[in-house]
Amino acid sequence: MSIRVHIEDHVVELVDNDDFPSLIDGYVKAQNFIIRARHIGVTTLYVSY
Numbered sequence: 904m905s906i907r908v909h910i911e912d913h914v915v916e917l918v919d920n921d922d923f924p925s926l927i928d929g930y931v932k933a934q935n936f937i938i939r940a941r942h943i944g945v946t947t948l949y950v951s952y
Contacts, residue, residue, distance in 0.1 A: 906934065906935070906936065906950060906951070906952050907950070907951050907952065908936050908938075908948065908949070908950050909948075909949040910938070910946065910948060910949075911946070911947055911949075912944075912946050913941055913942065914940065914941060914942050914943075914944040914945070914946035915938045915939065915940055915941060915946055915948070916938065916939055916941050917936060917937070917938060918937045918938070918939045919937070920937070922937075922939070
């Protein structure tokens with residue numbers, strides 16, 4: 904099962920297993936994912952499969 908994640912703003916970012924920002928702009932299609940805070944704030948994280 905693959906998970907699709909959509910991040911609308913720049914409060915959090917997707918990172919890879921080495922803690923580097925993902926090259927994919929706000930989208931990932933994988934079985935797991937890591938997000939990291941970039942700024943203080945409130946965001947909405949959409950997750951679907």
